[in-house]
Amino acid sequence: AAGVIQSPRHLIKEKRETATLKCYPIPRHDTVYWYQQGPGQDPQFLISFYEKMQSDKGSIPDRFSAQQFSDYHSELNMSSLELGDSALYFCASSPRAGGNYGYTFGSGTRLTVV
Amino acid sequence: AQSVTQLGSHVSVSEGALVLLRCNYSSSVPPYLFWYVQYPNQGLQLLLKYTTGATLVKGINGFEAEFKKSETSFHLTKPSAHMSDAAEYFCAVSDPFSGGYNKLIFGAGTRLAVHP
Numbered sequence A: 001a002a003g004v005i006q007s008p009r010h011l012i013k014e015k016r017e018t019a020t021l022k023c024y025p026i027p028r029h030d031t032v033y034w035y036q037q038g039p040g041q042d043p044q045f046l047i048s049f050y051e052k053m054q055s056d057k058g059s060i061p062d063r064f065s066a067q068q069f070s071d072y073h074s075e076l077n078m079s080s081l082e083l084g085d086s087a088l089y090f091c092a093s094s095p096r097a098g099g100n101y102g103y104t105f106g107s108g109t110r111l112t113v114v
Numbered sequence B: 001a002q003s004v005t006q007l008g009s010h011v012s013v014s015e016g017a018l019v020l021l022r023c024n025y026s027s028s029v030p031p032y033l034f035w036y037v038q039y040p041n042q043g044l045q046l047l048l049k050y051t052t053g054a055t056l057v058k059g060i061n062g063f064e065a066e067f068k069k070s071e072t073s074f075h076l077t078k079p080s081a082h083m084s085d086a087a088e089y090f091c092a093v094s095d096p097f098s099g100g101y102n103k104l105i106f107g108a109g110t111r112l113a114v115h116p
Helices: none
Strands: A005-007 A010-013 A019-024 A031-037 A044-050 A053-057 A064-068 A074-078 A087-094 A109-113 B003-005 B010-014 B019-021 B024-026 B032-038 B044-050 B056-058 B064-068 B073-078 B087-094 B110-115
Touching: A005 A087, A010 A019, A019 A087, A019 A109, A031 A074, A044 A064, A044 A074, A074 A087, B003 B087, B010 B019, B019 B110, B024 B073, B032 B064, B032 B073, B044 B056, B044 B064, B044 B073, B073 B087
Parallel strands: A010 A109, B010 B110
Antiparallel strands: A005 A019, A019 A074, A031 A044, A031 A087, A044 A053, A064 A074, A087 A109, B003 B024, B019 B073, B032 B044, B032 B087, B056 B064, B064 B073, B087 B110
């Protein structure tokens, strides 16, 4: 079965650079969520999209932005990278009623800022 | 606001012993409840979930959890631990009344170690 695809799997960037993370949801899933998991921490919700509109916002820095495109894939854009942005970034997708049908996570993008 | 408390950041059991990972939530209404497992350097895999219906939920790899509304708990159990169960386990909740776009709120996680 198709899963949530995230690219790239690993990314190394220098401070103050920009990074773009991509997420391709499961077909017919119209809701995408982004999470950040720092070393030894639990995943923290960043932002979500439903039908290409932002549906919820969590602890996402102003330096980050995201959008969902017409094919439902989503991109997380991160600018002016800081060392503290080093983390595992997960994307999850779900049908609109995410709680009832469940969420499927991608394998994540590991971002290292040096 | 929803919150999740996992009691015990580290749990160690012997192979073949009972696994019990505790999760309590705080919510005025019963949320949807999930357990995820994360192996080193890997993504989050759904073990099981509770939305409605039977309060004892069976998941993959022999795990099960019971929703107890009176105790606001959703503890994860497995009768007999295997070495391959060593991983990080996250309890998570979502609010079914948050407008349908309900994000997951995670607990801090419990690292399960299984020793011979």
